[in-house]
Amino acid sequence: xSAQNELASVGAFVKTVVSGAALKYEVPSQATKDTLVVRxxxxxxxxxxxxxxxxxxxxQIITYxxxxxxxxxxxxxxxxxxxxxxxxIPIVRSLRYIRANGFGYGAAMRTESGLWAxxxxxxxxxxxxxxxxxxxxxxxxxxxxxxxxxxx
Numbered sequence: 001x002s003a004q005n006e007l008a009s010v011g012a013f014v015k016t017v018v019s020g021a022a023l024k025y026e027v028p029s030q031a032t033k034d035t036l037v038v039r040x041x042x043x044x045x046x047x048x049x050x051x052x053x054x055x056x057x058x059x060q061i062i063t064y065x066x067x068x069x070x071x072x073x074x075x076x077x078x079x080x081x082x083x084x085x086x087x088x089i090p091i092v093r094s095l096r097y098i099r100a101n102g103f104g105y106g107a108a109m110r111t112e113s114g115l116w117a118x119x120x121x122x123x124x125x126x127x128x129x130x131x132x133x134x135x136x137x138x139x140x141x142x143x144x145x146x147x148x149x150x151x152x
Contacts (some may be wrong), residue, residue: 003025004042007038009092010038010122011038013038015036016111017081018077021034022036024038025037025039032067033065036061037060037064038059040058040059040060041058041059041121042138043055044145051132052127052130053130054127056123057123057124059121059124060120061075061119061122062119063117064116065115065117066116071116075105077104079104079118081101083102086109098125099126100123101123103122127148
């Protein structure tokens, strides 16, 4: 999976919680009151076995609104969705999932333009298989039977 595909998957997941918001993947220079920003913050690759590795990613989620209660309500809705029953985020165009490990957010703050913003962090992990060496398949198996009759 690519990091961009996983970012789009997290964005689609968060967009289902905060409906009506304009989803962006970069912080806009002039945000509007119903803007939702999802961007990748950190990536950490950890080897677990000889056959797979784990990718720990954190995503920064920023909501903009007209006042402090509106942005904290959006963040609270995201936190409840992540921590309730949805610990798996489906990956777009894949049968695989991203595991959500937690979500936290800080206090709302006023921006220079007069809007209110709140920043949260979503912690996720994905496991990927290592590339394995491919071997030719056995095309035919010819069994040979030996019957041993006991002498007695």
